[in-house]
Structures are given as structure tokens and as C-alpha cells.
Amino acid sequence: DSGVTQTPKHLITATGQRVTLRCSPRSGDLSVYWYQQSLDQGLQFLIQYYNGEERAKGNILERFSAQQFPDLHSELNLSSLELGDSALYFCASSASPGDSTDTQYFGPGTRLTVL
Amino acid sequence: GENVEQHPSTLSVQEGDSAVIKCTYSDSASNYFPWYKQELGKGPQLIIDIRSNVGEKKDQRIAVTLNKTAKHFSLHITETQPEDSAVYFCAASGYSGGGADGLTFGKGTHLIIQP
Numbered sequence: 001d002s003g004v005t006q007t008p009k010h011l012i013t014a015t016g017q018r019v020t021l022r023c024s025p026r027s028g029d030l031s032v033y034w035y036q037q038s039l040d041q042g043l044q045f046l047i048q049y050y051n052g053e054e055r056a057k058g059n060i061l062e063r064f065s066a067q068q069f070p071d072l073h074s075e076l077n078l079s080s081l082e083l084g085d086s087a088l089y090f091c092a093s094s095a096s097p098g099d100s101t102d103t104q105y106f107g108p109g110t111r112l113t114v115l
Numbered sequence: 116g117e118n119v120e121q122h123p124s125t126l127s128v129q130e131g132d133s134a135v136i137k138c139t140y141s142d143s144a145s146n147y148f149p150w151y152k153q154e155l156g157k158g159p160q161l162i163i164d165i166r167s168n169v170g171e172k173k174d175q176r177i178a179v180t181l182n183k184t185a186k187h188f189s190l191h192i193t194e195t196q197p198e199d200s201a202v203y204f205c206a207a208s209g210y211s212g213g214g215a216d217g218l219t220f221g222k223g224t225h226l227i228i229q230p
Contacts, residue, residue, distance in 0.1 A: 002158065033217050043159070043204060045217025058217050090158050101147035101166050101208065104218060106158035 003027065004107035006091050012113045018079040021110045025072055025093030031055065032074040033094070033104060034066055038087040049074055078112070086114045117142040119207050121221025129229050134195055136224045138205035139187040145209035148181060148188045149218070153202045162203075163190070192226075200228045 003026035013019055025032050034046040036059075045058035049068035060066075063081075068074045078085060088111050092104040118141040128134045140148075146167035151159035165172045165179045165188065172179050176195075181188040192199055202225050206218040 002160070004158075035217070042222050043206075043218075043220040045219065048217055056217060103149065103161060103164060105161065106151070108158045 002105040002107060004091060004093050004105055006089075006107040006110050008110060009108070010111050010113075012115065013081060014115055015081055015083060017081050017114075018077065019081065019112065021076040021078070021089050021091075021112075023074045023076070023091030023093075023107060025074070025091075026095075026105055029093035029095050029105075030072065031094045031096070031102070032068055032072070033092040034060075034074070034076050035090040035092065035106075036087050037090060037109070043090075046076070081114045083114050086112055088112075117145055117207055117209065117219040119205060119219050119221045121205050121224060123224060124222065125225045125227070127227040127229055128195055130195055130197060132195055134192045134199070134226055136190045136203055136205070136226070137187060138189070138207075138221050139185075140207040140219075141186065142207070142209055143183075143186065145207040147208040148179070149206050149208075150177075150179060150190050151204045151206065151220075153204065153223075159204060195226075195228050197228050197230060200226060202226070 005024045007022045031050045033048045037043045046060040048056040066076045088109045090109045091107045094102040094104045096102045121138045149164035152162045153159045176193045178191040202223045205221045
């Protein structure tokens with residue numbers, strides 16, 4: 001158990017809908033990262049937050065957004081969902097302020113299915 | 116941006132034999148190289164990592180080597196056991212444009228330990 005928690009574990013929804021995925025980092029960690037894992041694209045970095053502020057952006061679509069709250073939990077919002085958004089979404093956390101050599105610990109993931 | 120290539124995509128070895136997985140990266144600014152193990156239905160679990168100021172690191176049956184000149188790094192597992200069967204991912208991370216980046220992952224290696 002990495003100490004990173006994610007809810008829900010599974011999510012099934014329809015095209016065009018909006019969903020919110022939630023992540024709580026390990027105790028004491030200030031950075032949260034979101035990743036998408038799909039069969040064709042593999043594991044891809046979406047976005048990073050540090051202590052409430054956006055720190056880095058990866059291959060995140062404009063339909064997707066995220067935020068980190070004062071209690072350090074983070075939410076990833078996915079809107080206008082398409083079939084191709086079906087994937088596993090992972091959250092990871094690390095301790096330091098976005099040092100690129102910092103160890104990232106992954107949560108168990110949320111499996112999103114768009115029908 | 117960074118690009119990480121990983122080989123082989125599937126590796127089958129006899130129990131007790133050694134397994135080697137190789138990765139190359141493109142961005143010479145990358146300075147952190149973790150390896151993750153992912154079992155079915157779970158999130159990636161860090162098994163070992165190496166930073167650019169060392170060439171080799173070992174933890175019991177697992178070792179990682181890094182050649183910064185050639186921009187490649189490898190995972191070595193000795194005395195393989197059935198519980199080593201999983202998908203293994205290499206990754207690279209480094210500063211880009213003044214901010215910390217998320218990890219760039221290889222496509223993964225499915226390691227199968229034959230009894």
C-alpha cells in the first residue's frame with residue numbers, strides 16, 4: 001500500500017458527460033501528479049500540482065482540468081467525455097516541491113469506462 | 116520533450132534465471148530514472164530508482180545500471196521467482212523549461228516467469 005488513495009475505483013458513464021476523480025496524497029506529501037494509462041498511449045503524464053498551485057502540464061486535453069485543495073487532496077475533472085477517454089487514471093504524490101528527482105508513489109487508480 | 120524506448124515488450128525466463136530489461140532516453144537533461152512494477156488491477160509500484168550522479172544501484176535481487184553518455188539504463192533481476200511476473204515500466208524525469216516535469220514512461224515489459 002503506497003498511502004495514496006483514489007476514489008472511485010470504477011466509474012461507468014456515457015459520452016458527453018462529466019466526471020470527477022478524487023485523490024488523497026500520502027501524509028506529508030505536497031505534490032500531486034495525474035497520469036492516464038491506456039492500451040494505445042501507455043502511461044502519460046497529465047498535470048502536476050504543488051501545494052495548491054499548478055506546477056507542470058503534460059498531455060492534458062482542454063476538456064480536462066484539475067485542482068488541489070487546501071487539505072492537499074486533488075480532483076481531476078473530465079468533461080464532454082468521449083469513448084477514447086476510457087482508461088485508467090492514476091494519481092501519484094511526492095514530498096518535495098516538484099524536484100524532478102523526487103520519488104513518486106502511485107495510487108490504485110480509477111478505471112473510467114465511457115459508453 | 117523526452118522520449119523513452121523500452122525493450123523487450125515481452126520477456127519469458129525460467130524460474131531462477133536472470134532477466135534484463137533495457138531502456139533508452141532522448142533528453143540529456145533527464146536526471147532521475149525509476150523502475151515500476153505493475154500487477155494486474157493495481158497501480159505502478161516503485162521497485163528501484165537511480166539518479167544521474169551514480170552508475171549502478173542494487174537492492175537484493177534487483178539492480179539498475181545507468182550509462183549517461185549512451186543515454187540508456189537497464190533493470191537486472193537475478194534468481195527470478197514466480198512473484199516477479201508482472202509488467203515493468205522504466206521512466207525518466209528531468210527539468211524542462213524551468214519547471215519540474217512528470218515522468219515519461221516506456222511502453223512496458225511483460226515479464227513471465229516459467230516454473
